Amino acid sequence: MPPTPLTQLPTREEAARWTADQVVELAGAHLAQQRQFEVIKGECEAMRHQLDWFRRQLFGAKSEKRLVDANPHQMSLGELPVPESSPPPPGQDIAAHTRRARTSDCAKGDASALFFDEARVPVETIEVPNPEAEGLAPDQFEVIGEKVSHRLAQRPGSYVILKYVRPVIKRLDTQAISCPAAPGGVIRGSRADVSFVAGLITDKFCYHQPLYRQHQRLGDNGIRVSRPWLTQLTHGALALLEPIFTAQLDSIRASRIKAMDETPIKAGRAGPGKMKGGYFWPVYGERDEICFVYRESRKAQHIEQILGTDPPPEGAVLLTDGYGAYERYAEKCGLTHAQCWAHSRRKFFDAQSVEPERAGRALEMIGKLYAVEKRIREATLVGEACRAYRIEHAQPVVHEFFAWVDAQFDTHGLLPSSPLTTAMAYVRERRAALEVYLRDPEVAIDTNHLERALRVVPMGRRNWLFCWTEVGAKYVGIAQSLIATCRLHDIDPYDYLVDVLQRVGQHPAADVAQLTPRLWKQHFAANPLRSDLFGISK
Structure with missing residues (x-):
């Protein structure tokens, strides 16, 4: 009998003594183990995808923004090229000095200080006495202007009790006693x-x-x-x-x-x-x-x-x-049933941890559709103008996207349990509903x-x-x-x-x-x- 595959390689003499049936049996056993390996690999990828999802829910950002890697040759803001061999600049002595204190009170005008709606926010006015006028008679100085500053404050509570006082009167001619009824509330008796x-x-x-x-x-x-x-x-x-x-x-x-x-x-x-x-x-x-x-x-x-x-x-x-x-x-x-592109995009976003390259390609094409919608909003296009712009700029991208999805199924061996396979199957069977927004300008993309x-x-x-x-x-x-x-x-x-x-x-x-x-x-x-x-x- 041939040795168990993947555990021990046969010598040349042992391999020469094998019969055709033994070779076929060995090939079948090897193929079975390879299939078992592929199944285990798929399960591991699925579990890793789930683990990444749970980690993102607990510790990561919930945003689904796609962060494109920066160009490694692009310097960051504030970064300057410094020659490695350049000597440090010589030091320079600066004479000690005293900085003049700031005299302005940040109230150069009323308009700059109004950070609230005067018609809705109660304002309490506090008069600040001028210490220079203390002890002076009114005829010894003149008020030539004023400066105003505002500061946000808060009382412990804003509840108010409305006390309704209703007089009880007695008419002297008829001796009748009357009192007005208490104002009614929106809830009777409350x-x-x-x-x-x-x-x-x-x-x-x-x-x-x-x-x-x-x-x-x-x-x-x-x-x-x-x-x-x-x-x-x-x-x-x-x-x-x-x-x-x-x-x-x-x-x-x-x-x-x-x-x-x-x-x-x-x-x-x-x-x-x-x-x-x-x-x-x-x-x-x-x-x-x-x-x-x-x-x-x-x-x-x-x-x-x-x-x-x-x-x-x-x-x-x-x-x-x-x-x-x-x-x-x-x-x-x-x-007419239209479906949301944001939900479709989410499937590919979640698949990035398993298939980063191909999932990134799908996100890139969907991003082009949203770029078209942004230009429509900026140009305030409505009605027929919006529909024509979508047909011209978004429809070719949609056709390219679904052609790419079909090509992935035809040319790549994808595991049925792969998140990318799930995402592509999701959008392919919903293609008609995802394309509705192209023909109706009043339908949103998501x-x-x-x-x-x-x-x-x-x-x-x-x-x-x-x-x-x-x-x-x-x-x-x-x-x-x-x-x-x-x-x-x-x-x-x-x-x-x-x-x-x-x-x-x-x-x-x-x-x-x-x-x-x-x-x-x-x-x-x-x-x-x-x-x-x-x-x-x-």
Whole structure:
């Protein structure tokens, strides 16, 4: 019998005595071991790729920017060529001197010192006496001008108690006693002014301050209220805003171009010490509106529940990532399904640790597509001009990219488990959806605009961690939908909430869409409703 392959090489005499069957058996055993080696090699590469990914999540930068290696012949900033044999420069004696003290106070003019909005930030004026005028009579000097400087300060808290004093009168002619009713609040019977309610919601959902931290701050400022009261106040206010959220979602449904995604959230108790997993389904409309709809799972049926199954507008497009449920929904409803190039690029970015050269080549071609989009933004091209520019400059790059992908499968032996193989298979089977943006100038190349808007949910998860109930998760979605849309339209969320919380109870139900941030900016932003706090004289 021949020796075991890869363990001992035969001598010439042993090899000469082998029969043909023994040679075939040896070749087969060698081939089997080689296949086993390739499988183990592929598993090692996959495990190394996973390890690199986990290391980057824990210790590395989360950015997916591609850092191109600098030219080794290019000197860095401040680096000067110094001959190796050049002697050091001779020393030079400098006479000792005293530097003159600076006399200016950095207040050469009011304009340079104004780093705030005077119409919105209260200013306390402090008069600084001139020591040179001390002891002088008013007729012994003349004030010929003044200099102004500003310094940012902070009080321990900004809470205010509004004390309403209502006189009780008795008419002398009728002996009737009367007293005006206490001003009504946005929540019936509540001790909270609308300014406090709006601040509570803004701090929690805009600045990610959980209610327990706000409760601690209230206590530190001498205000004793219970934490359940803050929770009830938040729920009551967001329940008032739910019709506005529904109207905004209807506006998004009517958009020709919509972007959609999903992001996980813990909501509701699954048992002692355990939380149930749910999902926010953010939907972004073409009018720069976003809604975070909560559902208990990631099932495909939720897409139909959120977007509906009515016939879509002509030329309607749904822009998403590669989740197959979106494609099935688009086929069912007759939508054009476009997919995100950023998600495709991410696959190649993750493959760099295993196949740096070929993954870098793919990233380079995708980078050319984004360079085209940058030039379009800089030239402010829209409509047909944008489409023509994409066809001329981006379409050849797309064709080159997919031709390169096909060539890799035809000419290179790639392991099925290789991250690069996975990335190329991902884009090849989604080619039609990735090319939609070339023909429609209003379709974005990716869903980054949606990713930026939904960032408030991951940021919130790091602060308030979870929602105690599914109803609480729904209210989180309502608050984040209106606040994120305010940001998209350059609206101060606090001013918006103070106004609509007072207006929603008296506004006609048929015109509730006017209270969505986009239309509120047109109808009411110029003269918003204010709290009584703004009428107090300083």
